[in-house]
Amino acid sequence: MWRHGYVADYRKENQMLPKSAHTSLIAWSLLLSLAGCSISDGIIRPPKPAQLPAKQNLIAPAEDSAISVPIHVDLSAFLDAANDENLIPKKFDHWGSYLKTHKGTAYKYYAERDDFAMDRSSSQQSISTDQGTTLRDWWKGVDPPGSYVSISTALRYKIGTDPHITQCGDGNEWPRRAILNGNIAIGLTPNYGLSATVSSVAVNTTDPCKLHVADSDISQEVNNRLTNGVRGGLNNAVARINAMNVKSHVEDVWNTLLKPIQLEPDAWLLLNIEKIRHAGFSGVGPVVDDTIQVMAKPVIVFGTEPPSAPAALPQLDTQPASTEFHVVADAPIEYSTLSKALASRLKGARFSYKDDHIRITNASIYGNGGNQLVIRIDFSGDVQGHVYFVGTPEMNVLTQTVHIGGVHYDSATEKLLLKKADWIYGSAFRDFISNEAVLGVGPAIDRLRGLFTAALNRSINPMISTHGTVSSVQGVGVFADVNALYVRAMSDGALNLKVMGTH
Structure with a gap:
C-alpha cells in the first residue's frame, strides 16, 4: 500500500515533469515492489507451537524392594x-x-x-x-x-x-x-x-x-x-x-524409614515403605540375628524436603521374603544443556535440494507440555529463518540414549513451507533432523549412580546406618514437561540396615 500511495502523490504534485521522467519513476517503483515480494518469499518465520495441556508422568512406578534389617x-x-x-x-x-x-x-x-x-x-x-x-x-x-x-x-x-x-x-x-x-x-x-x-x-x-x-x-x-x-x-x-517380643525395635526402624533421607541439598531418598516380612534367624551363640525385611518402593526426588507420611507399624506379612533392592529416580536435564549439545552437533550442516540449499545456524529444544518436545532449527541460504519440529521422547534402553520419536513439522510451519518453500517440506530434511535428534543422557545417569551409592551407604541416625551395594544402573524411561526433560533410572542391588543396641 505504501508503494501505490507514493506513486499517486508523485503524480498529483509533479504534473509539469517530462513524460520520460514520469515513466522512469513508475518503473523504479514497480522494481522496488517486486524486490520486496522476493525478499518476503525467502523468509520462513512461523510462530511457536501452541503449548499443550500438562500431562501426568506415565512412567512405570518403582518396583518392590527389600531392606534387610537384622534385629539382635x-x-x-x-x-x-x-x-x-x-x-x-x-x-x-x-x-x-x-x-x-x-x-x-x-x-x-x-x-x-x-x-x-x-x-x-x-x-x-x-x-x-x-x-x-x-x-x-x-x-x-x-x-x-x-x-x-x-x-x-x-x-x-x-x-x-x-x-x-x-x-x-x-x-x-x-x-x-x-x-x-x-x-x-x-x-x-x-x-x-x-x-x-x-x-x-x-x-x-x-x-x-x-x-x-x-x-x-x-x-x-x-x-x-x-x-x-x-x-x-x-x-x-x-x-x-x-515370652520375647521384638516389636519395639521393629517400630523404631519403621518410624525412622518413614522419613525422607537427605542425600544432597536438593536430593532426597523416599523409601515409601509398605509392609514387613520375616527372613529368618541366623548367627552363632546365644545372640542371634532375627532378620526382618521392610518392603519398600524407593525413589529419589529433587527439590525441597518432601513431607513424611506417618503410618502405624503393620502386622507381619506372611509372604516369602526377597533380597532384591531397587531405587528409582527421575533425573531432570535442563533444556539449555540439551540445546547446547544439539546445536553443537547440527550447526553448520548444509542441506541441498537441486539448486537450492540451506545451512543450519542454530538448534534448540524445549518442552511444550503434554510430553511433547519442540525442536527449533534456524538456517540461512536460499531460504532464511527457522522451522519447528515436534515429537515425543523415547528411551532406548540398549544404547542408554533418548530419541525423539515421531518427528514432524508443527502445523504452522507446515503451512508456511508449503506456501513459500515446498522444496524443504517435500525433501528429506525432516528425516535428517529426526535421525540427528538423539540426546545423550549419560551424565544424568552417572549422577544418579552416585546418588544411589550414597543412599545405600550412610548413617541415618546414631543408631541406624545403611550398608548396600549397587550392581547396575540404567535408564528405563523418559518424560518431558515444560521445565525439564526427566530421565528415569533404576538401580539393582541389595540393602541392609545396621541397628545398634538391639537385643
Whole structure:
C-alpha cells in the first residue's frame, strides 16, 4: 500500500515533469515492489507451537524392594533354662535298678551331659517327615517356618543288661561317647512376638553300644528314654523364647524409614515403605540375628524436603521374603544443556535440494507440555529463518540414549513451507533432523549412580546406618514437561540396615 500511495502523490504534485521522467519513476517503483515480494518469499518465520495441556508422568512406578534389617535377639534366657538341672538333668542315673523293655528284657543305663551350647542357627535346615508332621500339628495345618536354632552338648554313657548276659561302656570301657542335639523351630507372630517349639531331639553316638537281647535293641531303648526326657525339658525352656517380643525395635526402624533421607541439598531418598516380612534367624551363640525385611518402593526426588507420611507399624506379612533392592529416580536435564549439545552437533550442516540449499545456524529444544518436545532449527541460504519440529521422547534402553520419536513439522510451519518453500517440506530434511535428534543422557545417569551409592551407604541416625551395594544402573524411561526433560533410572542391588543396641 505504501508503494501505490507514493506513486499517486508523485503524480498529483509533479504534473509539469517530462513524460520520460514520469515513466522512469513508475518503473523504479514497480522494481522496488517486486524486490520486496522476493525478499518476503525467502523468509520462513512461523510462530511457536501452541503449548499443550500438562500431562501426568506415565512412567512405570518403582518396583518392590527389600531392606534387610537384622534385629539382635539374646536367647541367653533359653540357654540358661536348658542348662537348668531342674528342667534337664545333668545326670541320667538308672544304673542302680533295672528297667524293662516292652518285651520284658531287663536293662540299666547311666548318662551324663555337659552344658548345652548354641550352634549355628539356620533358615533352611531340613527336617525328617516325622518331625515335619509334628511341626505341622503345632502350627495347626500351616507349614512351619524355615528357621531353627540348635543346641548341643557332649554325652557320656554306659548300658548294661542282666549281668550274666552283656554290658557296654562300664569298667575299662567307660565312657562311651555321643552328642546330644536339640533343634528349635523359631518364628515371628504377626504382632512380632517370638514363637518357638521343639522340632527334634537326637542322640548321635560317636562310640555306639550295640546290644540286642531277645530281639530288643537295648541301645535304641536308651536313646528313646534320653531324648524323651530332654524333649520334655526343652519344651519348658522354649517358654523363655515365647515370652520375647521384638516389636519395639521393629517400630523404631519403621518410624525412622518413614522419613525422607537427605542425600544432597536438593536430593532426597523416599523409601515409601509398605509392609514387613520375616527372613529368618541366623548367627552363632546365644545372640542371634532375627532378620526382618521392610518392603519398600524407593525413589529419589529433587527439590525441597518432601513431607513424611506417618503410618502405624503393620502386622507381619506372611509372604516369602526377597533380597532384591531397587531405587528409582527421575533425573531432570535442563533444556539449555540439551540445546547446547544439539546445536553443537547440527550447526553448520548444509542441506541441498537441486539448486537450492540451506545451512543450519542454530538448534534448540524445549518442552511444550503434554510430553511433547519442540525442536527449533534456524538456517540461512536460499531460504532464511527457522522451522519447528515436534515429537515425543523415547528411551532406548540398549544404547542408554533418548530419541525423539515421531518427528514432524508443527502445523504452522507446515503451512508456511508449503506456501513459500515446498522444496524443504517435500525433501528429506525432516528425516535428517529426526535421525540427528538423539540426546545423550549419560551424565544424568552417572549422577544418579552416585546418588544411589550414597543412599545405600550412610548413617541415618546414631543408631541406624545403611550398608548396600549397587550392581547396575540404567535408564528405563523418559518424560518431558515444560521445565525439564526427566530421565528415569533404576538401580539393582541389595540393602541392609545396621541397628545398634538391639537385643
